[in-house]
Amino acid sequence: MPVLTENDTRIWRRRTTGKSLVLWFGWLLGLAAFVVCWQRISGATTWFFVQDAPRIAGDIWTRATPPRWEYLSQLGKPIWDTLNIATLGTLIALVLAVPVAFLAARNTTPSKLIVRPIALLIIVSTRSINSLIWALLLIAIIGPGVFAGVIAIAIRSVGFCAKLIYEAIEEIEHAQVEAITATGASRWQVMAYGIVPQILPAFAGVAVFRWDINIRESTVLGLVGAGGIGLQLSASLNTLAWPQVSLILLVILFAVVISEWVSAKVRGAII
Template sequence: MPVNNTPDGPVWRQRTQAQSLLHWAGWLLGTAVFVVCWQQISDATTWFFVWDAPRIAGDIWTRATPPRWEYIAQLGRPIWDTINIATLGTLLALFLAVPVAFLAARNTTPSALFVRPVALLVIVSTRSINSLIWALLLIAIIGPGVFAGIMAIAIRSIGFCAKLLYEAIEEIDQRQVEAITATGASRWQVMAYGIVPQIMPAFAGIAVFRWDINIRESTVLGLVGAGGIGLQLSSSLNTLAWPQVSLILLVILVAVVISEWVSAKIRGAII
């Protein structure tokens, strides 16, 4: 910390004068940016609808309650499709993410100069595009339906799983790898007996965690035509069938809570 010498003795300061000026300049700049952004948002907002939102929300709540309980018989297949989209999409993503992770990890990639950048590009590109956008693109290519939803979930999940997995690979204990290598084991044997056993707990945790996330994401893919319970939600919203909407939202909430409980139990058993 800087010290200022005064007649009464040294005075300790957290920052020098230059650091203090820079600190306050940063706050001033941040405030100016906030004001400009807020002004632009305010100009583009119809505030009448914002102030009227509580009344509209109350009106929708009145229309949506009680839920249309007899409609639940038509939600069994859609919620099953949603679970299948999440599960199959997660399995396909894991199958593709494992080799990508090994190619991206510094200690397992065949070439840090050529192969690793390609693997990292795959990870970044699949993670940076939302599953809804993947679903829209795939629907245009292969048509609407559950298969498009599975592929959208899978592609979106590759980067997530591969990133966490390759970080786990890079953090392994190299002494075990060196011990197996010293026995004359081949590259594949080193990978099978020195690396894979160390990353299996991380792999299992990543798989369960991503499946839990995909349950949530798959519930809305039907809004763009990729199958699942979101398709029922979209049709109910389009026809203003609010009692059906409230029932669908309740079913989605129950499915998400159950998936959260299952994933927590599995992660607890693994860890």
């Protein structure tokens, strides 16, 4: 904004004095919060182990190389289980997320006062808990294994998928819906012919994107007993079999890279 000097010369400044003071005060509060947090973290940290970390990391690297390549034959089924956990969990989540999304969208919900808040609560509650926590709870309920991993991934993914889908529903072109409604179509026909065709690209993109995320999440569910390659990783870590650990990490990296490539190709074809 322009500011007049003693010689009546206009000088342009980005902010007023009041805004500059508020900005500096905000930076001061942020710095104070950082100092307080750092003091708490520093007090709870054993700095001897932090200083010794490079040596420990080098020792583990020496023990882990070269990977135990002959162990690769035992990782076929675990990595297949991991892919199944991610795929089945994503499919179940999509089936559950679609009706929740329609109930949460403002332009399709039967009731904005009752039904929509319940649908939004489902979305928030399933998204707020990590898949590892869901896996721990499900293992206590239904026992360890791949099924617990599938359900954990599905519950975790419902809120994510439903949120993106209901946002896509709210952003549809209403002219097409009004045209179909004017023909005397029922509510279900309006959804089938006026809304669903418009959200199909978004739905496909969400499905592929979430599947890609679930590949990553399912690789670690075995650490808590939910099956997949994480189970072999946990067993190798517990026995300090570092060459097996390095091989498992390479297999996980390869699986994630392949899933990323597949999802990128599918999203590119959709867009």
